[in-house]
Amino acid sequence: MKIAIVVFSPSGNTLKVAEMLKKELVKQENEVQLLDITRNREIFKTGGFKDFLDKQLEEHDLLCIGGPVYAHHLHYNVQDVIRSLPRPGGKWGKLAIPFVTYGTISSGIALHEASVLLKRSGRKTIYGMKLEAFHCMSRLLSIQVGKGLPDQGSLVIIRELVKRIGLLNKTQWGQASDITPTLDYQSLIGKLKAKCIFRERFWHRHIYPQLEIKHDSCKLCGQCIKACPVQRLMIIKGTVAMSQGPECIHCGECIRACPVQAIKFQCDLQKWEHLFAEAAEGKGPMPSRERPKSSIYPFGGL
Ligand SMILES: Cc1cc2nc3c(=O)[nH]c(=O)nc-3n(C[C@H](O)[C@H](O)[C@H](O)COP(=O)(O)O)c2cc1C
Ligand code: SF4
Ligand code: SF4
Structure with a gap:
């Protein structure tokens, strides 16, 4: 199978996952292109995701698209990448797998957002994967949330995903079902929080230090x-x-x-220390209650 992996990874966790995924896919004799768009001057100086993807992405059957969860959402740059994708056809495959890393607090509605956007672009989401990871914000604090993640446990989940991709043979691609509803796994409160409180651009402009x-x-x-x-x-x-x-x-x-x-x-670092300490114990305004922490969808529960 020809597989393209596109990733945006400001602090490297999602890139690490993308590299592990590529390695495992190659072992199964897939042809894999990994395109890391982080720090790309051409994209971020001109805002041209569309032209860049058109030039750089090679022919593929399956697109794996990965990014971090920021403020309970799929990072908006990754959302913009998906919005820039042309309809499937020619070199552009119809099947997609979104994957996210998040800092153990909440993966929010990121995977669901990804698959809704992929569907609008004419693609079919066949699996989704979320992996807990080191919370990059906590690097500046004494409390290191999710230190050491992604790790060997993440690799087990990645291998399972690769196994499931391998089960799809070419004749079944057309019949593979779209799993978008399965990715709508947050509770009603979780969804309301993400949609009404954690509005990413607003947080960047007014709440984050x-x-x-x-x-x-x-x-x-x-x-x-x-x-x-x-x-x-x-x-x-x-x-x-x-x-x-x-x-x-x-x-x-x-x-x-x-x-x-x-x-x-x-910022008042002590306030953030306190918030993260509470979160790690499942308390406070951002309790880390997500279960399972890491999983593949639709089957979950790994
Ligand atoms: C501004 C910002 C917002 C974040 N929001 C969340 C969040 O809502 N939930 C969560 O669990 N982790 C959150 N994180 C942590 C990242 O999702 C996590 O560290 C992720 O693995 C980073 O991926 P990267 O290393 O590929 O950039 C946030 C990090 C930053 C910097
Ligand atoms: S904190 Fe802001 S300015 Fe600093 S590296 Fe991240 S995006 Fe760039
Ligand atoms: S000293 Fe620090 S702020 Fe100045 S250019 Fe170097 S990294 Fe940037």
Whole structure:
């Protein structure tokens, strides 16, 4: 089978999963192309997902599309990638598998959103996969939520997915059923929370802490610029600054990359420590109650 994997992965968890998936698929003699769109200047400077995918994606029967869960949603860049896909036909396959990683708190409505969009693009979602992962926001805190994930346990689930892909033979592709309703697994409260409270762009603009750059400490080394997954930072008039264009997605990659701690989030770290500590215990405003934590759909329960 010819399989394309497209992934957006600001802090590397979903990319790690995509690489594991590719390795397992290749072992089963599939032809696999892995396209990582993170930090791609062409895409994020011009906003041209459509042209980029058209140029870069090779012929495939099955498209696996992966990204992180941000604020209970499929990251909006991944949603935009799916919206940019042309209808199936020619080199574009009809079958799709969305997969997400999330920081153990909630996968929200991400997989369902992905499959609804894939359906609108004329594709059929045949499986979905969610994997719990290290919560990249907690990297800046003393509480490390989901440390070490994805791991060998994730690999077991990925292998199961690959096995199920292998069970589909070419004659059955047309009959494979669309599993979109199965991915609507959140409770009514979970769905309402995602739709009414966790509105991703609103959170990025108004709730998540804003970045502060200490220009007198900055050595202009450019590490933060290289690290930014959406190419948000650039040097303007001799200082590092936010560019026009893609908005900051609060991944913290620039903070991690800076060798002299010249960038930080303007926030009360203690408040965030407290929130994450509560979440890890299943309490507070964002309790980590999702069960199963990692799974393949439609069969789940792994
Ligand atoms: C701004 C932001 C919002 C996030 N929202 C959620 C969330 O709603 N639920 C959750 O469990 N994890 C959440 N996470 C954690 C990521 O989903 C998790 O770390 C994911 O594996 C990151 O994928 P990546 O390494 O491929 O970027 C969030 C992380 C960030 C930076
Ligand atoms: S500016 Fe920093 S926090 Fe914002 S998206 Fe870029 S790397 Fe992430
Ligand atoms: S990584 Fe730090 S020191 Fe280097 S350019 Fe960015 S802010 Fe300045």
